[in-house]
Amino acid sequence: MAMNDLKDVYLDQLQDLYSACKQSLAATTELGRAATDETLSEALIAGGNGISEGMDKIASLCNDHGIDPTGEHCKGMEGLVKEARAHALEEEFGDDDARDAMIITQYQRMCHYALAGYGCLVAFANRLGLDGDAAVLKDCLDQTYDGDRRMTDIAVNGGVNAAAA
Template identity: 70%
Template sequence: MTLNTLEDVYHDQLQDIWSANKQALSVLTELGQAAKDEDLSKALIAGSNGIRDGMNMIESICSKHDIDPNGEHCKGMEGLVAEAAAHVLEEDFGDNDVRDAMIITQYQRMVHYALAGYGCLVAFANRLGHDDDGAVLQDCLNHTYDGDKTMTAIATGGVNAKAA
């Protein structure tokens, strides 16, 4: 597709964030299984549920605009997922708390990528007058921020101290 307008960019980025979420979801389940801290494991499960909800919302927006959400492959998230696998799932750890600290690191890298994507989509939707889309995407953005804050609290509330 040739991107000629902001509407074209908006459609492309809806597909991109859907792909990013799909890829993140695939590794998040494995990170949750690898986590030993109970709060971290619960937060990763909640994060998985949040990603699924976000994907459903994006699918609904795509349907409204007659867009196939599968139309794009997010190479940025592909790299972040590969990093998470390499640094958590394929790495040897002598201490579970150290692994948990690394899980949070990799999770937050993926989340920060999603924050950028959702932030841009909210701005595009609002500029294009897609107010309903903007509200839904803002909700996705807010939930993503909440997930990031939860991980920071888990890290600073105990995981990092145990890993040290």
């Protein structure tokens, strides 16, 4: 599809973010299973639920615009997922706390990619006058920020980083 205007970019990026979420959902589930800190594991399960909800909302927006949400494959998230698996799951760790710290690192990298995607989509929807879309996407953006902050709290205040040190 040719990118002729901001609406074309918006629709393309909706599909791209759907793909990113789908890929990160699988990785988040794996990271949650590998986490040994109970609070971290629970947060990753909640993160997976949030990703799934975001996917449902993106799919609904895509359907409203007459496009298939699976029309793109996000290479950026593909790389981040590959890195998450390599560094947090396949890497050999002598200490579970160090693995948990790495799990947080890798999850937050994927999360930050989603934050960028949602942020751009909110801006595009606002510019295009798609107020309903913007509200849905802003909610997803806010939930993603909440998940990112929760991971930072678990790392810093929850003791994962201290235990890994």
